[in-house]
Structure formats: structure tokens, C-alpha cells
Amino acid sequence: MNSKTESNFKVMTGNAAAAIGATLSRPDVVAAYPITPQTEIIEQLSKFHANGELDAEMITVEGENSAMNAVMAASLAGGRVFTATSSWGLVFMYDAVLAAAGARAPVVMVNVNRETPGIIAVSSGQQDMISTRDSGWIFLIAENCQEIIDTVITAYRLAEDYDIQVPVMVHYDGFYLSYLSEVVDVPTQENVDKFLSVLNDQPARTILTPGEQTGCGSHGILDGYVELRYKHCMAMERAKDKIDQIDKEFSNIFERSYGGQVEGYRLDDADVVLVGSGSMCGTIKTVIDDRRKKGLKVGLLKIRMYRPFPSEKLIKHLKGKKAIGVVDRSLAFGFKGGPMYTELKAFSEELEGSELISFIDGIANTDITKKNINKMIDMTCDLAEGKDVPEVTWVSYGPQQGGE
């Protein structure tokens, strides 16, 4: 380890990493309600609050809807805020999630991905993320415990940036990461303060002030509504370059880099590529190393920023590849393929002939195993060779659906 950065290695779960990342960011107000698999975050934050490490107002709320309303109001009053939820909790705060985005409140929330109401499943899946996809929040997805702590800290730079002012949701896979213990290089408080201090030099955003007649979220007259939505969409576009820039600044201080919107793994000379997100990417990278040893030019494109959709980066990195397999841990009801596959399909023309296929796997804790990934790579290679390959494969399901 270099001498420039002081290192502090600790073994911790993904949830603990999220709680420490939030604490290091010095929030003014934390309001959250426990839900599996996020509960440990709240327990850790309560512990930090009790022992004086977290100097924040902790609001004990009776449910997630109140949690989001509390942090949104505190954010509009000028505070730095944090909350965390998962699955049913995210759905229970849905109206407030939309309101926070509409108010452009720079809330930072961790969502520990879990399957979503409809069928009760205490298991991993990104369906909760998909259920709030069009809420107007920025979505970041972390792959491992180190990336969780770093992404939570980064989320504040993005949400509170004067040019952005959009709430940020940090996603990571429940169970696979929430309870996985890994070595994490915990950033020092001094470095986090330095990294976030850029926000102090920006123009002050409008805040609620007692006694002042300033309001937020007023009844939008028709053209005013259009104006706000247009501004919001433009801010989402700006967030793409912004996270790339923030990632560089992060790297200057912490000497770790994630590539901003997307991360490429052995991608540049790859003929066939898998596109994925979250914890599955660790396994995919391992399989890619195995297959590379046997001479197969395969790579990974990891989606780190899912909203706004990093279309320009995806086109830049995927253009001209022989075949691309998109792995979704969620469903887009009404479309045969997964959500990320379906969205990437919209850029078929710009991808200049790169063929795309959809893999649905990892739903409700069905493990995305090395065997499964090898199968996906084989099928993507078949597609590259012009063989007849089904458009959509449910990798862990029955043979008729393309699985085992």
C-alpha cells in the first residue's frame, strides 16, 4: 500500500460498510425503519449514534413512508440526510420517493436489493430497483463491500452537487452483499471531509427557513410542471459526466477508481461481452479470467450508474462487438427480455451490428454460478458465430425456458 493514503483495513459486512460510509459523510438527519436485509444498517447507525461516533438527529419512525418524508423535509431544510430500505419498505415509501425527486431534495438512500411484493420472497433480486426505475432518482449499483462504502460517500457528492440536486439511491444485492463479510479499506474521516468539502464551495441551494415565506413543492401550474420536469431531465443528463469527474477526484484522494458510469473488465479487445451489474460481476470476472486463459476473448461491462442510463458509454464500449449477453436480475413485465437488455436494445442501431441476447438469472436467490456464467458466455459465442440462439434465456429455470 502506498504511503500517500493512510489505510485502515477492516473485515465487515456490506451493511456495515453502508453504515460506516453514511457515518463518515456526517449526515445531519437519519430516519429509517428496519427491514430484511437492510436492518443491520440501522442497527449499526444506532450504535454509532449511541456511542457518539454519529453526530446526527436519529428519527425513530413508524414506517418507511415517514422515513422518506422525514429525510426529504430535513433535506429541504438544508440538512445532509441518510436513509436505507429494501423491497416492501421501498414500495411503502413510493409516493414520498417520487416527491423527493420532484422537490429535487438531495437525499441519499441505500436500497438493499430484494425481491418485491407480489410474491413474498425474503431473497435477493433487483426487482425493487426496477419498481422505482422511473422515479427520477439517480441509481448507483455497487459490486462489493468496498464499493458500497465508496459509493455511499460518492452519492453525497453527486446528490448535493449544485448542478445536479437529484436524490441518489445506492443499490447492492441483498443477502449476497448485505451479509457478506469482506476486507474493506475504510476511508479516513480526514479524507472523506476533504472529498466532500468541494460541496462547501458551491452556491447555496434554496432551503426552508423558519419565518420566511419560501415554499417547495407548490401546486405546479401546467407550464411550471413542464419546466421542472425538463430541468430534472437535463440534470439527469449532467449527472453522467459528473459521476465520471467525481470518480476521478475520488481516485486522487483515495487511490481507488471505479470508472464512473460503467466499469470495463478485459473489455477493449473482447469479441464477446457480458453486461451485468452488482455482485454477479465478481463471479463474471472470475469466469472471464478462466476463459481468457483458454484463449477466448471475452469481457465484462459493468453498469454502475443505471439511472441516468449510461447510453453513450455503453455505445462507446460495446460498438462493433460480435455479440453481447445482457444479464438481468429482474424482469420487465410485458417484455420478454430483462430490463437492462430491453433498454440497451433501444441503441441497436448505434451499436453497429452488435447482436444482443437476454439472460435472466439470480432471481429470488437463485445463484448466478460460474457454471451459469459459462453457459451465458457459450451462448453469446454461439450468437457471435451466427448460430440460432433464443433471444431470452432463464438460465436457472427449466430446459424449455433455456435453463438446465
Add this chain to the structure above:
Amino acid sequence: MSLNKYFKTEGPWSDAKVELLCSDTGSWRSERPVVDEEKCILCGLCAIYCPIQIVKEQTDCFEADLTFCKGCGICAQECPAKAITMVSEGEFK
């Protein structure tokens, strides 16, 4: 359309001292409450019942602010003196 026509800010912030961002809900109205000053007993129940709180006390009676009154008719329904009549907007054109 100017990018900052209605809001100087990124979010939906408005300053009530300079400009109150509000909907012209009075334009939604098909009937308006007309108060008979002779019958009004100044009890103020209409002001209490008004869902959007725009009925204000005048010298001789209570009156709704027609910029905002949607014409729901609750004041007319609740008035114990039956001093309020809902009249079609067509009568005022």
C-alpha cells in the same frame, strides 16, 4: 419557453413575498356562491367548512375569493341561515 420562467431554482421553490405560485383554481368553477347580505348572520361556518380556506369575513357578510373558489358548494350546504346560493357561471357572462 424560458428555462427559468416559473422557477429561478432547479426545484419547485417559490417565494410567497414576491410571487405566490398558485393554481388559478377559480377557473375550474361552474357555479359560484352568492351571499345574501340580509340573511347572513356572520356566524363564519362557511369559512370554517371551506375546504381550501378562501372564505373571508367582509363588513356585512362572509365572501369567497373567486380567484380560488372551485364552486364546490359546501358553504351553501352548511350555511344555517341559507344565505348562500350557488349560481351558474353562465349568469355572469
